[in-house]
Amino acid sequence: MLDQIKDFMSWFFVTGDPLIYGADVAIGLTTVAIIFVLSYFKKWGWLWREWLTTVDHKRVGIMYIIASLLMLFRGGVDALLMRTQLAFPDMQFLNAEHYNQIFTTHGVIMILFMAMPLMFGLFNIAVPLQLGARDVAFPFLNALSFWLFFMGAMLFNMSFVIGGSADSGWLAYPPLSEMSHSPGVGQDFYIWGIQISGIGSLMTGINFIVTIIKMRAPGMTWSKVPMFTWSVLSSCITIIIAFPVLTVTLALLFLDRYLGAHFFTMDGGGNSMMYINMIWMWGHPEVYIVVLPAFGIFSEIVSTFSKKRLFGYASMVFAMMSISVMSYFTWLHHFFTMGSGANVNLFFAITTMIIAIPTGVKIFNWLFTMFRGRISFSTPMLWTIAFIPCFVVGGMTGVMLSVAPADFQFHNSYFLIAHFHQVLIGGVVFGYFAGLYYWWPKMFGFKLNEKIGKWAFWIWNIGFYVCFMPQYFLGLDGMTRRVSSYGWDKGWWELNFTSTIGGFLMGLGFIFQVWQIAHSIKFMEKDTTGDPWNGRTLEWSIPSPAPLYNFATTPVVTDRDDWWEEKERIAAGQAPKPKPALEPIHMPRNSALPFLQSICWFLVGFGLVFHWLWIAIPGLIGVFATMLAHSFNYNTDYYIPVDEIERTEAAARRAI
Amino acid sequence: MAHSANHLGTHAAAAHGAGHDGHDGHHDLEEMRKFGFWIFLITDVILFSALFAVYIVLHGNTAGGPGMKDIIEMPGIIAETFILLTSSFTSGLAVLMMNRGSKGGLIGWLIVTIALGACFIGLEVAEFAKLIHEGHTISTSAFFSAFFTLVGTHGLHVSLGICWITAVIFQLARHGITPVTQRKVHITSLYWHFLDAVWIFVFTIVYLMGVM
Amino acid sequence: MAQANNGTHGGHGHGAHGHGGHGNGDGQGHGSVKEYVIGFALSIILTIIPLMIVLNGWMKGAAAAAVLLGCAALQFAVQLLFFMHLREEKGPRYNLMTLILGIVVALTVVIGSIWIMSNNPMY
Amino acid sequence: MKNSAAFIRKMASLGLLAAITLLASGCQSMIVFDPKGPVGADQRDLIYFTMLLCLIILVPVLALTGWIVWRFRDKAGNDAPYQPKWEHSTKLEIIWWGIPIVVIGVLAIVTAKYTYKLDPAKPLASEVKPITVQVTSLDWKWLFQYPELGIATVNQLTIPEDTPIRFELTSDGPMNSFWVPQLGGMIYTMSGMATTLHLQADEPGSYMGTGANFTGRDFAKMQFTTKAVTRAEFDSWVKEVKASGKALTEEGYLQLAQPGTSEPLTFSSIPMGLFQRIVHGYSMSRGAPAGYNQKAKTLSDLHGEGDEGHEQPAPQPMPAVPNMNHTNGHNH
Numbered sequence A: 001m002l003d004q005i006k007d008f009m010s011w012f013f014v015t016g017d018p019l020i021y022g023a024d025v026a027i028g029l030t031t032v033a034i035i036f037v038l039s040y041f042k043k044w045g046w047l048w049r050e051w052l053t054t055v056d057h058k059r060v061g062i063m064y065i066i067a068s069l070l071m072l073f074r075g076g077v078d079a080l081l082m083r084t085q086l087a088f089p090d091m092q093f094l095n096a097e098h099y100n101q102i103f104t105t106h107g108v109i110m111i112l113f114m115a116m117p118l119m120f121g122l123f124n125i126a127v128p129l130q131l132g133a134r135d136v137a138f139p140f141l142n143a144l145s146f147w148l149f150f151m152g153a154m155l156f157n158m159s160f161v162i163g164g165s166a167d168s169g170w171l172a173y174p175p176l177s178e179m180s181h182s183p184g185v186g187q188d189f190y191i192w193g194i195q196i197s198g199i200g201s202l203m204t205g206i207n208f209i210v211t212i213i214k215m216r217a218p219g220m221t222w223s224k225v226p227m228f229t230w231s232v233l234s235s236c237i238t239i240i241i242a243f244p245v246l247t248v249t250l251a252l253l254f255l256d257r258y259l260g261a262h263f264f265t266m267d268g269g270g271n272s273m274m275y276i277n278m279i280w281m282w283g284h285p286e287v288y289i290v291v292l293p294a295f296g297i298f299s300e301i302v303s304t305f306s307k308k309r310l311f312g313y314a315s316m317v318f319a320m321m322s323i324s325v326m327s328y329f330t331w332l333h334h335f336f337t338m339g340s341g342a343n344v345n346l347f348f349a350i351t352t353m354i355i356a357i358p359t360g361v362k363i364f365n366w367l368f369t370m371f372r373g374r375i376s377f378s379t380p381m382l383w384t385i386a387f388i389p390c391f392v393v394g395g396m397t398g399v400m401l402s403v404a405p406a407d408f409q410f411h412n413s414y415f416l417i418a419h420f421h422q423v424l425i426g427g428v429v430f431g432y433f434a435g436l437y438y439w440w441p442k443m444f445g446f447k448l449n450e451k452i453g454k455w456a457f458w459i460w461n462i463g464f465y466v467c468f469m470p471q472y473f474l475g476l477d478g479m480t481r482r483v484s485s486y487g488w489d490k491g492w493w494e495l496n497f498t499s500t501i502g503g504f505l506m507g508l509g510f511i512f513q514v515w516q517i518a519h520s521i522k523f524m525e526k527d528t529t530g531d532p533w534n535g536r537t538l539e540w541s542i543p544s545p546a547p548l549y550n551f552a553t554t555p556v557v558t559d560r561d562d563w564w565e566e567k568e569r570i571a572a573g574q575a576p577k578p579k580p581a582l583e584p585i586h587m588p589r590n591s592a593l594p595f596l597q598s599i600c601w602f603l604v605g606f607g608l609v610f611h612w613l614w615i616a617i618p619g620l621i622g623v624f625a626t627m628l629a630h631s632f633n634y635n636t637d638y639y640i641p642v643d644e645i646e647r648t649e650a651a652a653r654r655a656i
Numbered sequence B: 001m002a003h004s005a006n007h008l009g010t011h012a013a014a015a016h017g018a019g020h021d022g023h024d025g026h027h028d029l030e031e032m033r034k035f036g037f038w039i040f041l042i043t044d045v046i047l048f049s050a051l052f053a054v055y056i057v058l059h060g061n062t063a064g065g066p067g068m069k070d071i072i073e074m075p076g077i078i079a080e081t082f083i084l085l086t087s088s089f090t091s092g093l094a095v096l097m098m099n100r101g102s103k104g105g106l107i108g109w110l111i112v113t114i115a116l117g118a119c120f121i122g123l124e125v126a127e128f129a130k131l132i133h134e135g136h137t138i139s140t141s142a143f144f145s146a147f148f149t150l151v152g153t154h155g156l157h158v159s160l161g162i163c164w165i166t167a168v169i170f171q172l173a174r175h176g177i178t179p180v181t182q183r184k185v186h187i188t189s190l191y192w193h194f195l196d197a198v199w200i201f202v203f204t205i206v207y208l209m210g211v212m
Numbered sequence C: 001m002a003q004a005n006n007g008t009h010g011g012h013g014h015g016a017h018g019h020g021g022h023g024n025g026d027g028q029g030h031g032s033v034k035e036y037v038i039g040f041a042l043s044i045i046l047t048i049i050p051l052m053i054v055l056n057g058w059m060k061g062a063a064a065a066a067v068l069l070g071c072a073a074l075q076f077a078v079q080l081l082f083f084m085h086l087r088e089e090k091g092p093r094y095n096l097m098t099l100i101l102g103i104v105v106a107l108t109v110v111i112g113s114i115w116i117m118s119n120n121p122m123y
Numbered sequence D: 001m002k003n004s005a006a007f008i009r010k011m012a013s014l015g016l017l018a019a020i021t022l023l024a025s026g027c028q029s030m031i032v033f034d035p036k037g038p039v040g041a042d043q044r045d046l047i048y049f050t051m052l053l054c055l056i057i058l059v060p061v062l063a064l065t066g067w068i069v070w071r072f073r074d075k076a077g078n079d080a081p082y083q084p085k086w087e088h089s090t091k092l093e094i095i096w097w098g099i100p101i102v103v104i105g106v107l108a109i110v111t112a113k114y115t116y117k118l119d120p121a122k123p124l125a126s127e128v129k130p131i132t133v134q135v136t137s138l139d140w141k142w143l144f145q146y147p148e149l150g151i152a153t154v155n156q157l158t159i160p161e162d163t164p165i166r167f168e169l170t171s172d173g174p175m176n177s178f179w180v181p182q183l184g185g186m187i188y189t190m191s192g193m194a195t196t197l198h199l200q201a202d203e204p205g206s207y208m209g210t211g212a213n214f215t216g217r218d219f220a221k222m223q224f225t226t227k228a229v230t231r232a233e234f235d236s237w238v239k240e241v242k243a244s245g246k247a248l249t250e251e252g253y254l255q256l257a258q259p260g261t262s263e264p265l266t267f268s269s270i271p272m273g274l275f276q277r278i279v280h281g282y283s284m285s286r287g288a289p290a291g292y293n294q295k296a297k298t299l300s301d302l303h304g305e306g307d308e309g310h311e312q313p314a315p316q317p318m319p320a321v322p323n324m325n326h327t328n329g330h331n332h
């Protein structure tokens, strides 16, 4: 009996590595600490009422952001571990199996559990406020999306200490990811972690499309919609066309693994190329999904901090919309070397290049927004300015990759790694950081310390170039991706070593950011105006942090940069827009169901990973039960009475 | 009465002042939900298109085993098809009844619809059971994997539809025809018509072109 | 919604009152018995034609495939128009737009996969 | 103010100049830029061309960015024009829609030309009769068979210079990618099908070869040396290998295909039609006609080119069909 238990434990828990024991201890201690703090300060009720059951878009947004920053840390630690292993030839720091797990989790976490949720967090924070709306279209669904993401991410991360992680790359090409070559549970953790959070992403996509189309403030015609909101719309359109394909692809891979189906296996008629074909139908649009909102953020910031209207509004919108649709027609550029023949390669090479055109137009419009403006260098703007050269260079190398016959020499080399980090970090991460700094006061009511922020900015930037520029040359010198070590004879170590230094510099930049946040919380610089940056759009017209109902009375929009124009009018001595009398505000009630349902999904995923139907089936029943409970619940909303609104508004005004 | 007009995100009241009919806020909200559901259906279209792509690409990969020609039994399939077509019609009639305010008619036609749906599922399950009994399972070959998955996913959708309409019937019985239940009926019927449309493609591509 | 929706049309005809008139908004204009019967009849016919073609072997190969797919597409249209009331959308036709996007993408998925995979024969 | 702007501009252009020289000198030593065969040379030219085209846009954009950020910074006394409401200019917009369109147009045309020219399935123009090498990626090693010569090697590839090599590639395991950067670009190896790649070495030398698509634990060890030698050396090498007397048998192959790494090996003979059987072991289940001696169709056969000079001893039917599916420890 005891032996059986021992056997089980050593199979169930990942063992044999100090790193993992370290993680086990860290996780255990953190959990104990959290439980202790919550109990000691009697915060369990608060946690449940204010966070776990909330459907308020602002809180959901904050939860997304906290979770994704933690994931940035996890993914970043993975990156630094990899870079350490690659710093010298023949390093013994990580063995091959371990290295393979780490780059796989690094890729998955960074894109799916860092970039996506950080993006959704910013959607949640900013979009309803920019629209002048009380919440998103479907607040309940919104909370559910968050919890699904969260549980999916937990499931995926758990594999580090339980059962073992996936190790066949962030897109898990079969047959390597099939049972025949990856018999462990890691690959199933991968499938269910992504699948569960993917459902959440799809629902968020739908939610925000409806929000933007149906909930714009009166008077906000399409030509007056703020650019970030436009970018969210284009990103969400891409989500709804791309994610269903991911759902199918992963489901089929799971059927292969669980039921012995033969979609992508080597034998039984399976065809792994079909998987590659399908995963990129999602994978390529995915990278534009994450970069389009960054474009939106840059647009807001560039015009705010240049104190000038955004240049070429119509062009900008058109460019984004065409990128989001065009992104669906380029997927084959990730497997030019599969040998599909010249016609196919050429078609997809050209569709890929075409994307450079609208992207370039956006760059020029940003430049000409600054042109004849007055640029102030606050942290959000610094990240924005740094983005331009970085993304342009990364985009150019993307164009080089898109030349199919040249890609035969770039494919799967460090040239490619350098390309995508340059667009992902220079575009996506810089963009989201910029957004985070920009909307931080709106979220929490205080500003982040600018001085430490600038340190973090410079360290990140220098670190970035030191880390990734050498990788272009490594690629051209024949170094392929996903190698756990290399020999001295290759002549790669100087560049690799440099790259590692750059990686650690970025890590240092991250530490500065953590310090910045801690410092700013301690020496709180309150934002009493609600408009710390002299903003242009509606979110800056209300107090920081925004009250529960956002707008006491629904704003009526008359101009593109409505709040800016309003301020101009007031400055010119004209009367502000009249505000209608207060009315009771209709609000959605909190609900425990999103949280509970996501836990049930977690159980389904966990049960299926280990083939334990006794967990999966109750989980599935729980999912249906919570769905029905929601369907039968007709008591989903309430009204905030006028006097309460008055009290809240007065308090906010007193703060000013 | 002004209360519901100032609904989250629905700004009719702010624009037009107070004094609306109480239903209006709800009306907008329900319209929004229908639109959301419509987008969900579009994503489902894409989901099925991916399954179709897989089926079309893999249907010849039979690993030496039987292909569609060898296993097909048209009578059952034809029956399934007409049953589903009819159920799409009856779910339309249910909506008509609802628009006339006839709760009884509405529930009646909904019951007919789910009964037809259940027949459809019954036939499909019988077809699958027979195949499995003959030793053709999802792991027999890529062709069978694709076949069972495509047809089965549709079947799963229909089964969920049945459960869902049942839930709506209970709500109708309790609450009557209100804007909320009305929206639910609309959405389920949209879903049902959509499944019918998907089936037409399953029928054409998998079965008809399979025997051709 | 009225205002938000009418955005691009600069507040045309009906404000909130325009369709506030009927409490449910969908009762009117959402089909009549006649419409449903026609739709049903059409869908039956469009099912029988391909069935006959295949069972009687009237056509072969590509021609048959084209007719079959054509009938399926028409059926889809029938469902959309007669049962799902796609025609009745008012204001900016977002439902139609999303549908068109969905169809374009679905066709891309299917045709693109076939094209690519047929260039990678397995034997 | 004017002065400092000029200074910044000068510094920027100096920096750029330095960067470009660094780039150019750095590139010289990179193996992709040091090709030893016609395919690699064409690809290098193409890469240089695209790089140039990109630089034509990149440099002005970077310079413009630097200048704008400097010129319009918010500082007391900055005399640059300030037009907070200026938000549209049709002329400008036409310029920056137009220029990228033109550049992409040019790039597309060049890409089209090279896509057909460098189609990996296309035979190279040469007087010399091509040699076929059949490449199989295994877990975690490369098997090279020379069907015309009846020999095989593992993890080392020896080819004669100035001779077109016709690679036929497949995999008996996860998908990999065959890459010898100095000879030219890569192509995937996939189970159940054969891809084709034509390369040629123009001069003797040792060139790095590697797998470029991740295949699991010992993927990093799937590297091999490509030795290009003179014709005479090649012929004597072949003789030597044949004389070594170590044959690759069917069982030997199954052994070899087991997961694990390998030292470089040579084999004096190979089982007839082994490559075809490796391909067919999987392609059969995808509907390939029965009969294990079916010749593996390569992509170039399909594209209607490239069969010339590809003679192969007709494989003799063998009594037993080895079940290739057992080589990788399938679970079901």
Ligand code: HEA
Residues within 6 Å of the ligand: A287, A288, A290, A291, A333, A334, A335, A352, A353, A355, A356, A357, A359, A360, A361, A363, A391, A392, A393, A394, A395, A396, A397, A398, A399, A400, A401, A402, A403, A407, A410, A411, A412, A416, A419, A420, A423, A424, A427, A428, D054, D057, D061, D099, D100, D101, D103, D104
């Ligand atoms: C945010 C993420 C992001 C973004 C925005 C992009 C943008 C682009 N990417 Fe990238 N890409 C990735 C993330 C991204 N990519 C990832 C993650 C991978 C690898 C995945 C993996 O294998 O694991 C990848 C891989 C990848 C490949 C596959 C290579 C291979 O595997 O061999 C290709 C090939 O075509 C490519 C091309 C492009 C192009 C043409 C763009 C264009 O959109 C860039 C457009 C921008 C510009 C060109 C700059 C600005 C433009 C101007 C100033 C105008 C004028 C310019 C010209 C006329 C040239 N990318």
Ligand code: HEA
Residues within 6 Å of the ligand: A072, A073, A075, A076, A077, A079, A080, A081, A082, A083, A103, A104, A106, A107, A108, A110, A111, A115, A168, A169, A170, A171, A417, A421, A424, A425, A428, A429, A467, A480, A481, A482, A483, A484, A502, A503, A506, A507, A508, A510, A511
């Ligand atoms: C948004 C996406 C994103 C981001 C932000 C990053 C960020 C980074 N990435 Fe990653 N990367 C990917 C997406 C991303 N990456 C993807 C998709 C892959 C492909 C995976 C695959 O092949 O399957 C990849 C692969 C990849 C590789 C190739 C591995 C290989 O093929 O073998 C490398 C190697 O250098 C690398 C490095 C880095 C580095 C140094 C960072 C840095 O920016 C990280 C900065 C660091 C931090 C933010 C962490 C800070 C932490 C601390 C300060 C704590 C320090 C404590 C300890 C060390 C204990 N990444």
Ligand SMILES: [Cu+2]
Residues within 6 Å of the ligand: A283, A284, A287, A331, A333, A334
């Ligand atoms: Cu891409």
